[in-house]
Amino acid sequence: MEVYKFGGASVANAVSVKNVAQIIKNSSPTHLLIVVSAMGKITDKLEALVKAYIYGDADAHELLDQVKSFHLAVMHDLFEDPKHPVYNDVANSFVEIEWLLEEEPNDAPDYIYDQIVSIGEIVSTKILTAWLNTSGCPATWVDARNYIRTDNTYKEAKVDWELTEKEIQTKLAPLLEKTIAVTQGFIGSTSENFTTTLGRDGSDYSAALFSAGLNANALTIWKDVPGVLNADPKWFTETEHIPELSYHDAIELTYYGANVIHPKTIKPLQNRNIPLQVRSFIHPDGPGTKITGVKTPLPVPSFIFKVNQVLISIFPKDFSFIIEENLSDIFSIFHKHKVKVNTMLNSAISFSVSVDNDDVKIKALLSNLSELYKVKYNTGLELVTIRYYNQGTIDRVTEQKDILLEVKSRHTCQIVMRNRSGE
Template structure:
């Protein structure tokens, strides 16, 4: 049976990372493998910077773009050494697609522009990896994910047409896997008009789940720079522990609340198909990592998820009337129009508070939509701390020295919006 491997940007950030990916593929040479790969290192961030510079018509557009090209050329020189290798022309031609965009006046739809530019990171990284695997004798086929992941026209948040996607993958990908490794991109999809969409930031995990579900794969392995799924971010908490096993339910909850080790949409397609998800360290592929299945394992160590750069908005009617179901219905409609996803919320008699990731464009749009019928105030630069299977002493320690602006406790989950 097929297995799906997903390698994120950290695992292909340099030539050594790509060589390590090749070693992992060789270790699994007896399997039918489909490999999903993200953009290299911080390329997505750099392409976002380029997109914003282009939209705002900044003077440093071409300097930003040159840095991106030089970064990839440096990696290719270390992998292939010969500057006459065909891969250099292939990648240069790929970058020309962005040159064409930059020569035009910016399209009025920012999200559309974003997807056309930022998606190139995955296309370039997979071409380099595929060529390197060929170079060292690993037979593989590069596939353009946009021909298989069919979405609607919701740019930056493409909604997958599962019927078309499954038909395309089963008809065209399955036969190739019989005799070679398949290399494809995470994060990106295509519309019926052949425009590029993306599946949401960090969406490569979701891509792996889509391919796995459609191929009825035996397992999905996400290769990370951590030993597995930890109970907290090791950069913020020195005494983290690794979960050996998690249930789909707990993994879903953790990703929903912002655990960055797995994309939030990844779990459900795998749960529906009963496909195990493994999270393993790419520098120690022999280790077990964390296994996520339909298990009844109980978490005893609280999971702590920290999301920074939050904004807390408190909404009330202009006449300070009670917040009714009709008001909530209208407010949620406005949130949908502004493409704002809430991370936490709380209702009182005359106000409704909600927290979400700061995004200046979305916040500006939501503000303009609210202004007609509602009064509102907000605080930005906040941090949301979510604790699954919380304990009182853990919460007390987490808020020590901080100002708590919102606290929400349920049976298993505590959420705290704090000001540092």
């Protein structure tokens, strides 16, 4: 039993869909579950549609037409017969969005988000399943919402693991004894059968949940890179391929923002000691990267960059110490506004954090914090995290930079910085 996960880039157009089908045909697993994301940048387009519907800042129907036209073009390139059942199947999926758009927006934007954005995964998996069957690789489409059971925290649903495992083992595992199955990443459902999503880029996490529930031999995530690299090529002209990685280092790297793997992916696999392989769908015969329980540290320093950061410094208004009670209040406020802290530093009379800049969330957060504390902040910053750092690596990334905050632990260094004035 193996699980393959293909992201949006791997099914971005008809040529990509055919490539994925070829990878699947060439694969060796007897029993295979395929977890697929929405095609290309469709999730971005559907998010824009949600915003247009709720706030009226664009034509939601026009955006829906663009999404439908994109998928129609892909299907025309794949299926010569205009009466192929996939056309009706996909059209019926979009009807769910059309019904929503006929109603006035309610006061539950996260619920609306999940009902609309989830359709991207539904449609992509229907198209891939149809192409697999057309090209001589029998496959069955299955609905992830029948197995991934969650609470009703829309847009960031929490998985009911006990129920999810039961559904996967009793209903999905027997099916996979008979057929290859194609299902969706990113989505689940509540006990009332309302659609939920697991957080942006949550398809990797879905694949890990399915792998753990099936006790799979391995999970393979197919990417547009040759495996895990020690830095993002858009930041470094020279990068190094990492052939093997420990669960521990993978968790650290994803937590700090490495975007090759979703942060929640590793734990379900580690719990069951299931290897994770990161391989290239562009060069499927390449070695990739294997992530296991190996104890050896990373062979090279690894760099993770996050841009558009806000450094927020919080001070008591009466110049008293920042103590545990203050920190509890501060973290409650961050949790309330759903703002994730990327790094932090505490001193006697201040507490500083670096966070991603989200105009709506940060504005509300700063307003709330200012009710109780004195607050200062800087925008337009960069955060670099170096795993297994040394002074040479720090000097390399901070050249021509002003350092606003630096935090070091035994193996990890985090630096918040900006371009030096006048540069």
